[in-house]
Amino acid sequence: MTDPTGHPSLQDIGTPCLILDRDRMDRNVGRLRERLDRLGVGLRPHLKTAKSVDAARRVMTAPSGPATVSTLKEAEQFARAGVTDLIYAVGVSPDKIGRILALRAEGVDLAVTLDTVAQAQAVAEASRRAGDAIPALIEIDCDGHRSGVLPDDRKTLVGIAGALEQGGRLRGVLTHAGASYGAIGDDALRTCAETERASVVRAATLLRDAGFACPVVSVGSTPTAHFAESLDGVTEVRAGVFVFFDLVMAGIGVCRIDDIALSVLATVIGHQRDKGWILVDAGWMAMSRDRGTARQRIDQGYGLVCDIGGKPFGDLILSDANQEHGIVTLRPGSDARLPDLPIGTRVRILPNHACATGAQHDAYRVVRSGGDVIEAVWPRFGGW
Amino acid sequence: MTDPTGHPSLQDIGTPCLILDRDRMDRNVGRLRERLDRLGVGLRPHLKTAKSVDAARRVMTAPSGPATVSTLKEAEQFARAGVTDLIYAVGVSPDKIGRILALRAEGVDLAVTLDTVAQAQAVAEASRRAGDAIPALIEIDCDGHRSGVLPDDRKTLVGIAGALEQGGRLRGVLTHAGASYGAIGDDALRTCAETERASVVRAATLLRDAGFACPVVSVGSTPTAHFAESLDGVTEVRAGVFVFFDLVMAGIGVCRIDDIALSVLATVIGHQRDKGWILVDAGWMAMSRDRGTARQRIDQGYGLVCDIGGKPFGDLILSDANQEHGIVTLRPGSDARLPDLPIGTRVRILPNHACATGAQHDAYRVVRSGGDVIEAVWPRFGGW
Numbered sequence: 001m002t003d004p005t006g007h008p009s010l011q012d013i014g015t016p017c018l019i020l021d022r023d024r025m026d027r028n029v030g031r032l033r034e035r036l037d038r039l040g041v042g043l044r045p046h047l048k049t050a051k052s053v054d055a056a057r058r059v060m061t062a063p064s065g066p067a068t069v070s071t072l073k074e075a076e077q078f079a080r081a082g083v084t085d086l087i088y089a090v091g092v093s094p095d096k097i098g099r100i101l102a103l104r105a106e107g108v109d110l111a112v113t114l115d116t117v118a119q120a121q122a123v124a125e126a127s128r129r130a131g132d133a134i135p136a137l138i139e140i141d142c143d144g145h146r147s148g149v150l151p152d153d154r155k156t157l158v159g160i161a162g163a164l165e166q167g168g169r170l171r172g173v174l175t176h177a178g179a180s181y182g183a184i185g186d187d188a189l190r191t192c193a194e195t196e197r198a199s200v201v202r203a204a205t206l207l208r209d210a211g212f213a214c215p216v217v218s219v220g221s222t223p224t225a226h227f228a229e230s231l232d233g234v235t236e237v238r239a240g241v242f243v244f245f246d247l248v249m250a251g252i253g254v255c256r257i258d259d260i261a262l263s264v265l266a267t268v269i270g271h272q273r274d275k276g277w278i279l280v281d282a283g284w285m286a287m288s289r290d291r292g293t294a295r296q297r298i299d300q301g302y303g304l305v306c307d308i309g310g311k312p313f314g315d316l317i318l319s320d321a322n323q324e325h326g327i328v329t330l331r332p333g334s335d336a337r338l339p340d341l342p343i344g345t346r347v348r349i350l351p352n353h354a355c356a357t358g359a360q361h362d363a364y365r366v367v368r369s370g371g372d373v374i375e376a377v378w379p380r381f382g383g384w
Numbered sequence: 385m386t387d388p389t390g391h392p393s394l395q396d397i398g399t400p401c402l403i404l405d406r407d408r409m410d411r412n413v414g415r416l417r418e419r420l421d422r423l424g425v426g427l428r429p430h431l432k433t434a435k436s437v438d439a440a441r442r443v444m445t446a447p448s449g450p451a452t453v454s455t456l457k458e459a460e461q462f463a464r465a466g467v468t469d470l471i472y473a474v475g476v477s478p479d480k481i482g483r484i485l486a487l488r489a490e491g492v493d494l495a496v497t498l499d500t501v502a503q504a505q506a507v508a509e510a511s512r513r514a515g516d517a518i519p520a521l522i523e524i525d526c527d528g529h530r531s532g533v534l535p536d537d538r539k540t541l542v543g544i545a546g547a548l549e550q551g552g553r554l555r556g557v558l559t560h561a562g563a564s565y566g567a568i569g570d571d572a573l574r575t576c577a578e579t580e581r582a583s584v585v586r587a588a589t590l591l592r593d594a595g596f597a598c599p600v601v602s603v604g605s606t607p608t609a610h611f612a613e614s615l616d617g618v619t620e621v622r623a624g625v626f627v628f629f630d631l632v633m634a635g636i637g638v639c640r641i642d643d644i645a646l647s648v649l650a651t652v653i654g655h656q657r658d659k660g661w662i663l664v665d666a667g668w669m670a671m672s673r674d675r676g677t678a679r680q681r682i683d684q685g686y687g688l689v690c691d692i693g694g695k696p697f698g699d700l701i702l703s704d705a706n707q708e709h710g711i712v713t714l715r716p717g718s719d720a721r722l723p724d725l726p727i728g729t730r731v732r733i734l735p736n737h738a739c740a741t742g743a744q745h746d747a748y749r750v751v752r753s754g755g756d757v758i759e760a761v762w763p764r765f766g767g768w
Binding site: 012014015016017048070071072090091092093094095096099115116118119122141144146147178267268269270271272275279281284285286288289290291322323324325327342343344353355356359360361362382383384 | 396398399400401432454455456474475476477478479480483498499500502503506525528530531562651652653654655656659663665668669670672673674675706707708709711726727728737739740743744745746766767768
């Protein structure tokens with residue numbers, strides 16, 4: 001069945017597929033924008049979550065950006081769609097500089113990220129040869145979570161900045177509070193945010209004191225973006241998952257369950273009634289293998305099961321998954337009653353991790369909150 | 385750099401990307417074929433692992449099949465490539481029957497799988513309306529792992545067969561020893577294989593005794609295919625991951641590490657020397673979130689790290705992963721020495737789960753064992 005305008009509905013589209021609730025997304029985007037406006041910093045959304053030009057246009061503050069990417073494929077795709085202000089926020093390796101220069105030659109202000117003198121030398125040398133000073137941000141390690149220079153490591157910071165200026169240029173400093181994904185509770189999140197801010201501002205100050213201009217001071221993670229009380233000294237916030245949210249974010253208290261804008265539409269394909277199992281056609285291929293809530297207080301299995309309108313049944317989760325089979329059960333210990341969902345029933349499953357679940361699909365089917373009609377199909381891309 | 389014939393090499397192709405060692409793959413395929421020949425049963429490879437026409441042609445015993453698929457997208461893609469003998473091995477829901485009939489109308493002998501009277505009625509009714517008796521296999525639950533009718537449940541088996549024959553037709557019975565992925569050691573694997581065989585043969589016997597022809601008796605999982613001592617009464621084996629193998633299969637003793645034909649090529653992008661970390665540009669997006677070895681005796685993290693030639697460094701694993709960052713460390717407790725891998729060094733990472741890692745990529749880059757040249761690019765597809 002289709003609606004009078006010819007759009008398919010959630011009842012008749014092929015499953016599994018990825019559903020995007022546009023009203024929730026718009027609300028989520030509005031919420032962070034308003035917050036950052038109040039704090040007086042810019043938003044440079046991380047487009048690695050959406051990987052969709054249509055979604056990006058609703059998230060960025062202008063069609064040309066600014067935005068953040070995690071792969072050069074993203075940079076190329078968004079550049080083709082008119083985004084000209086980009087940071088590639090994964091440490092650059094020498095073999096990638098050719099593609100970076102090619103994008104820059106097309107007029108894209110693409111900046112790179114690095115944390116070693118060796119990378120700075122490679123960027124400076126390639127810049128000299130190309131006659132194009134590639135701008136770079138030094139990654140700061142604010143919480144021991146991943147890459148980056150320690151914020152007090154003046155020697156390394158100055159060494160990198162000095163090497164860079166032999167052909168490239170220092171755009172600023174950047175950090176990501178990876179530890180915030182494991183924080184629980186408002187106080188812990190506020191502490192993560194302040195550590196993130198203070199670390200990167202400290203590094204910027206050291207560089208400026210050493211005589212280097214350091215115009216950009218960039219922080220970024222969805223939890224800290226929502227819990228920072230001050231962003232003094234910060235010029236921009238990178239965040240990605242805030243657009244869609246997910247069960248991991250709900251588990252650490254950054255959003256509510258009914259803020260989650262992504263779900264996987266699935267169809268009931270069987271039952272094992274003796275065991276209290278309902279089988280659906282969404283397995284880990286549709287949900288991803290992400291089990292990010294496994295270490296949280298509430299383990300949501302592979303996802304929280306909702307009715308076709310997007311309302312959770314309560315304690316019903318995708319407790320196990322094969323490639324194309326999902327096993328839906330009540331949460332262990334629940335005293336709720338297993339709903340009667342005959343073969344053919346449609347359900348929507350909220351994901352643990354929006355970035356990972358999104359990556360399993362080639363498009364968003366866009367609906368309104370409470371709506372049944374697929375208003376639009378927004379292609380998404382993958383790869384590198 | 386390219387070789388004299390213009391092919392790129394592992395040194396210069398963009399990373400991360402998926403590498404397929406064709407010699408290992410051919411050896412793996414040959415090994416199972418030879419085994420099944422000896423046991424006197426046919427091979428109906430499960431193409432959900434490869435999702436590639438080029439790979440499928442090297443795995444199937446003939447260009448037209450037989451083969452197994454887990455999605456209708458796979459059925460459609462392989463049908464377009466000339467495969468005409470297919471089983472869709474995930475329980476069918478009524479909404480999918482239209483696409484199934486369309487493929488059948490094009491001359492594809494596509495059979496479906498089901499385990500309830502309701503599904504059998506839906507298939508029979510659709511068959512009657514289309515004037516095309518859709519063949520169906522009844523799924524048997526041999527180990528409590530997923531879907532299926534218990535092998536002794538005569539009433540349900542006969543009920544399904546009876547409902548089916550009101551328009552459709554009973555092709556046979558099918559089972560999958562899902563528990564075999566958790567078995568460790570030759571004895572446990574042999575027991576799984578015998579349970580799988582005995583269960584499905586028992587169900588076939590009940591159906592035949594009740595007057596139903598049951599020509600196909602189908603079993604399938606890579607571990608049981610390699611450990612079955614007898615397949616008496618079985619007509620065909622479905623298996624998928626045997627083509628590539630992976631660390632989970634090595635962990636349960638079905639293959640050796642140097643049988644694993646898939647790897648992710650990655651580039652070193654940084655270090656945290658104080659922590660013994662090497663950062664690479666393959667995170668969970670390139671490896672998948674699959675942590676299938678986490679519950680095995682040897683936890684391989686997100687993958688086992690090899691040099692560019694495919695030789696493991698020893699205790700070096702991808703111990704943690706962000707979306708596009710991988711953290712390479714020595715295995716906890718190892719007394720090996722961290723290799724010196726400067727920025728720009730290329731490594732190959734063996735995956736936990738070939739099906740899951742493959743799904744993150746849009747092509748296989750094909751090399752020979754020990755070779756550096758990418759001889760071919762085999763596209764792979766995803767979606768439903």
